[in-house]
Amino acid sequence: xxxxxxxxxxxxxxxxxxxxxxxxxxxxxxxxxxxxxxxxxxxxxxxxxxxxxxxxxxxxxxxxxxxxxxxxxxxxxxxxxxxxxxxxxxxxxxxxxxxxxxxxxxxxxxxxxxxxxxxxxxxxxxxxxxxxxxxxxxxxxxxxxxxxxxxxxxxxxxxxxxxxxxxxxxxxxxxxxxxxxxxxxxxxxxxxxxxxxxxxxxxxxxxxxxxxxxxxxxxxxxxxxxxxxxxxxxxxxxxxxxxxxxxxxxxxxxxxxxxxxxxxxxxxxxxxxxxxxxxxxxxxxxxxxxxxxxxxxxxxxxxxxxxxxxxxxxxxxxxxxxxxxxxxxxxxxxxxxxxxxxxxxxxxxxxxxxxxxxxxxxxxxxxxxxxxxxxxxxxxxxxxxxxxxxxxxxxxxxxxxxxxxxxxxxxxxxxxxxxxxxxxxxxxxxxxxxxxxxxxxxxxxxxxxxxxxxxxxxxxxxxx
Numbered sequence: 001x002x003x004x005x006x007x008x009x010x011x012x013x014x015x016x017x018x019x020x021x022x023x024x025x026x027x028x029x030x031x032x033x034x035x036x037x038x039x040x041x042x043x044x045x046x047x048x049x050x051x052x053x054x055x056x057x058x059x060x061x062x063x064x065x066x067x068x069x070x071x072x073x074x075x076x077x078x079x080x081x082x083x084x085x086x087x088x089x090x091x092x093x094x095x096x097x098x099x100x101x102x103x104x105x106x107x108x109x110x111x112x113x114x115x116x117x118x119x120x121x122x123x124x125x126x127x128x129x130x131x132x133x134x135x136x137x138x139x140x141x142x143x144x145x146x147x148x149x150x151x152x153x154x155x156x157x158x159x160x161x162x163x164x165x166x167x168x169x170x171x172x173x174x175x176x177x178x179x180x181x182x183x184x185x186x187x188x189x190x191x192x193x194x195x196x197x198x199x200x201x202x203x204x205x206x207x208x209x210x211x212x213x214x215x216x217x218x219x220x221x222x223x224x225x226x227x228x229x230x231x232x233x234x235x236x237x238x239x240x241x242x243x244x245x246x247x248x249x250x251x252x253x254x255x256x257x258x259x260x261x262x263x264x265x266x267x268x269x270x271x272x273x274x275x276x277x278x279x280x281x282x283x284x285x286x287x288x289x290x291x292x293x294x295x296x297x298x299x300x301x302x303x304x305x306x307x308x309x310x311x312x313x314x315x316x317x318x319x320x321x322x323x324x325x326x327x328x329x330x331x332x333x334x335x336x337x338x339x340x341x342x343x344x345x346x347x348x349x350x351x352x353x354x355x356x357x358x359x360x361x362x363x364x365x366x367x368x369x370x371x372x373x374x375x376x377x378x379x380x381x382x383x384x385x386x387x388x389x390x391x392x393x394x395x396x397x398x399x400x401x402x403x404x405x406x407x408x409x410x411x412x413x414x415x416x417x418x419x420x421x422x423x424x425x426x427x428x429x430x431x432x433x434x435x436x437x438x439x440x441x442x443x444x445x446x447x448x449x450x451x452x453x454x455x456x457x458x459x460x461x462x463x464x
Contacts (some may be wrong), residue, residue, distance in 0.1 A: 001019060002019050002092070002103070003018070003019045003021075003022075004017050004018055004019060004328050004331075005017055005018075007245070007331065007332050007333075010089065010177065010332075011292055011332055012162065013177075013290050013292070014175065014177050014252075014256055014290070015176070015177065015180065015316065015418070016083075016161075016176075016177060016178070017177045017178070017288075017328045017375075018083070019108065019179075019232070019329070020064060020110070020113065021103070021106040021107075023110075025415065025441070026059070026103075026106060026107060026110055027060060027168075027435045028057060028337075029103050030056050030057075030060040030107065031060065031107075031294070031308060032095050032102050033052075033053060033056040033057070033060075033102040033408040034054065034060065034097070035055065035095070036093075036095065038094070039052065039053045039094065040092040040093070040094060041053070041089040041090070041092050041094075041102075041316045042074070042089065042222060042234075043095050043105060044092040045088045045089035045090070045091055045093075045318065046088060046089045046250070046442070046443075047063065047088065047440075047442050047443050047446040048072055048074050048075050048081075048115070048446050048449075050071065050074050050075055050108075050179075051070050051074065052074070052089050052104050053411060054070050055067050055070050055071050055105055055107065055108070055111060056102065058070060059110065060168055064091040064115070064118075065115075065116050065118075065120060066109060067111045068111050068114070068115040068120055068121070068346060070392040071075070071108065071111050071112065072100075072121075073339065073379055074186060075108075075445075075447060076144075076148045076149070076445065076449070077144065077187060078108050078111070078143055078147075079109075079113065079116070079183050079186075079187065080110045080114055080141065080170065080179065080183070080184075080187075080441060080445070081105070081108065081441065081445070082105055082106075082108040082109035082113075083177050083179050083183070083440050083443060084107070084170075084178055084441050085105060085164060085439050085440065085442045086173060086440065087101075087103075087104055087105040087446075088320060088440075088442065089104045089105075090102070090103065090104055090105065091318065091319070091321050092317070092320075093436040094317035094344070095220065096317060097317050098319075099160070102216045103104050105181045106145065110174060116186070118410070122190075123190040123191075123196060123275040124195035125192045125193070125194045125195050125216065125303065126151060126153070126154045126194075126334035127154075127193065128154055129154050129155075129156060130153070130154040130155055130156075130459065130463045131153075131462065131463045132155045132156065132180075132219075132463040133155070133156045133157075133216065133217045133218050133437075134147075134148070134150050134155050134156070134157050134158070134218065134219050134221060134455065135157075135159075135160060135204075135213050135217040135218055135219075135220050135221070136157060136158070136159045136218070136220075136223060137158070137160050137196050137204045137213075137222050137223060137224055138159075138160075138161065138222070138223035138224040138225060138432075138434075139159050139161040139166035139167055139168045139198065139200075139220065139223075139227050139404065140167070140168025140169045140170060140223060140432060140433075140444065141160060141168070141169070141170055141221030141224075141441045141444040141445045141448065142205075142432020142433065142434075142444040142445065142448035142451075143161075143168060143221070143430065143431075143432065143448060144159075144166075144167075144170075144187075144191070144396065144445075144448070145157050145166075145445040145446075145447075145448030146223060146431055146448035146451055146452040146453070146455075147162070147191065147196050147220045147221075147450050147452075148191060148194075148449075148450070148452075149448070149449050149452035149453060149456075150221075150452045150455065150456065151191075151194055151195055151196050152194075153452075153456045153461075154303075154441070155456070157195075157196045157197065158196075158197045158198075159196060159197065159198045159199065159200045159269045160203075160204045160208065160213075161198060161199065161200045161201075162201070162202065162203040162204070163200065163201070163203070164200055164259055165257065165259075166188050166198045166200055166202055167181070167184045167188065168225060168404070169441075170184055171184055171253060171257070172246075172249070172253050172254070173246055173249055173250065173251040173253075173282070173288055173401045174249075174253075174285065175249060175252065175253065175285050175288060175330075176256055176425070177288060177292070178285065180188070181343055182294065183258060186321045188395065190309070191334070201231055203279075204255050204401070204402045205400055205401035205402025205404075205405055206270060206400075206401050206402075209405060210401075210402050210405025210406045211405065214406070214425050214426050217426055218426055218427075218428065218463070219238055219426045219427040219428065219455050219458070220417065220427075220428045220429070221429050221431060221448075221451060221452070221455065222402075222403075222406075222408065222416055222417075222428065222430040222431070222434055222435075223430075223431050223432045223434060223447045223448060224397060224402075224434045225432060225433045225434055226394035226395070226396055226397055226414065226433040226437065226438050227394070227398035227435065228397070228398055228399065228414060229244045229390070229392075229393075229395050229396055230242075230390075230392040230393045230394060230395050231362045231389055231392075232277060232299070232342060232392065233391065234342060234343060234344050234345065234452065235343075235344040235345070236344050236345030236347060236358065237345065238332075239345050239347040239356050239357060239358040240266065240348055240356065240357040240358065241266055241358040241386060242345065242358050242372075242388040242390065243266055243267070243386050243388075243390070244390050245276065245278065245282050245283065245285075245286050245389040245390055245391035246282065246356045246365065246390075246391075248266075248267050248286060248389050249282070249285055249286065249289060250264055250288070251439050252265035252289050252293070253265065262287045263293075263375055265328060266387070268293060268421055269289070269290040269293040269294065269295040269298075269387055270293050270294040271294060271295075271296055271386050272295055272296055272386035272387045272458040273292040273296050273297045273299075273363055273386045273387070274295045274296075274297075274298045274385065274386070274387045274388075274389065275299050275382045275383055275385035275387070275388045275389070275391065276290075276298065276299070276300040276301070276389045276391055277301055277303030277342055277361075277390050277391060277392060278300075278301075278302065278391030278392040279300060279301070279304065279325075279336070279338070280326055280391060280393065280395065281392075282388075282391040283300055283302075283391035284300075284327040284329045285299055285328075286300075286332060286389045287328065287329040287330060287332070287334055287411055288327075288328065288329030288332060290387075290389075291329070291332050291334070292377070293315070295387075296386075297335075297384075298333065298334035298335070298381055299335070299336075299337065299385075300330075300332060300334060300336050301336075301337045301338075301340040301363065302336070302338050302339075302340065302362075303336065303339070303340060303341050303373055303385070304339075304357075305338055305339055305368060306324065306338040306339070306424075307323050307324040307325070308323055308324065309321060309323060309324055310323060311323060316463075322397045324359070326376055339365055339366050339367070339368075339373075340363050340364075340365065340366070341361045341363060341364050341365075341366045341373060341375060341452075342360045342362070342363050343363060343364055343380070344361075344431075345358050345360070345361055345362070345385075345388065346358070346359050346360040346362060346382070349357055352375055357386070358385055358386065358387075358388055359384065359385065360382045360383060360384050360385055360387060361382065361385050361387065362380065362381075362382050363380070363381055363382065363383055364376065364379050364381070365379035376413075393412075393438055395414050396410050396414010396415060396437065397410045397415060397416050397430075397433075397434040398410075398447060403416070405422070405427055406421075406422075407420065407422055408420045408428050408430070413437065413438070414437065415430075415434070415435055415437055416430035417430060417435075418435055418436050418451075419454075422424055427455065427458060429451050429452035429454065429455055430451075431444075431448050431450075432444040432448055435447065
């Protein structure tokens with residue numbers, strides 16, 4: 001049911017591409033939800049356990065205040081998930097067995113935005129404060145959720161964010177055409193009104209030591225995300241014009257947010273042939289961003305095979321459907337290639353002796369044998385590229401100064417331990433991608449909530 005602004009209009013700006021759902025269309029879809037016998041959407045699908053059938057039933061009957069109350073009972077930030085969640089609930093929708101699932105995400109959007117418009121979503125500071133202090137390191141979705149839950153319990157919360165503004169990946173990793181930052185700023189203002197303190201431009205472990213954090217707080221919540229980016233160690237990787245996708249997206253978001261006056265040369269796709277290596281959501285965001293910057297052409301490659309159009313017998317309902325997905329960015333143009341491995345990069349001399357700049361990627365087709373990609377002889381080819389964006393995901397949490405100072409280092413899989421801490425020091429908890437590995441915004445929010453609840457459960461009478 002998603003509808004978008006026309007391509008000829010939206011590629012010239014970074015405003016939201018998705019349009020709010022029409023009431024008549026939403027009602028038609030919600031009636032289909034009421035035909036469900038045994039819903040799987042809320043328990044099998046949604047990590048937050050949103051009561052989707054109850055929300056939909058209330059929205060259908062016009063009881064929007066009730067729908068809002070049911071939604072907020074499980075989800076602290078539905079305005080985020082209504083925009084960027086892949087809607088795991090829809091993957092488990094009973095109507096999706098033999099047709100299109102009910103658009104739960106659009107209903108969530110209508111309910112939460114209607115609540116804001118009616119003045120029903122307001123800041124609520126805790127009635128009383130406990131004798132407990134918590135430091136949350138990182139202000140992405142997991143950090144915000146943990147801070148919100150701790151603050152609601154009466155804990156005094158300080159959030160430390162190394163960037164200029166709070167929001168983490170929500171602000172710097174997701175383009176405005178998917179999540180306008182005014183939506184994020186609206187929530188941050190509410191969190192501040194509720195008593196949460198944000199210390200931005202402060203890198204924990206460097207600007208403030210782990211020892212000082214430990215002395216000031218009863219427990220620490222590490223929500224630092226997965227900062228280690230997956231690299232592509234092939235010949236020519238060090239040529240100019242090859243950079244990580246998240247760095248590219250961050251630069252554009254900083255420009256829109258007024259943090260920088262202009263884009264660095266390697267983050268500007270204007271007039272360039274852009275190659276995106278990696279077929280996930282971040283790669284898709286790069287495609288949309290490149291077109292808006294004025295790219296000459298855009299090609300996205302993926303080493304995995306092309307997904308099927310429909311479910312296979314090995315991927316039955318209510319599992320998440322592993323099928324081909326075409327984002328709004330893909331609809332805007334460009335080429336997509338599957339079963340493609342990048343072997344090396346070619347270059348041309350840079351201007352004024354600046355060093356070599358990338359000019360092409362040398363690739364090959366691959367076949368998959370027992371889950372391993374194998375190069376197909378005789379299929380080598382080149383793709384022209386003046387800008388290469390590596391969007392191959394992340395490998396784990398960073399083991400920086402803070403982790404070392406706290407004795408909380410990632411394991412072999414790159415994940416921080418769920419709970420740690422030294423004798424006599426504060427309890428240390430890790431949540432979100434730092435503990436889960438790279439995942440979704442909705443899972444990070446849920447994990448932040450659950451981690452905060454574990455921390456609250458450790459409070460004693462001395463904290464009351």
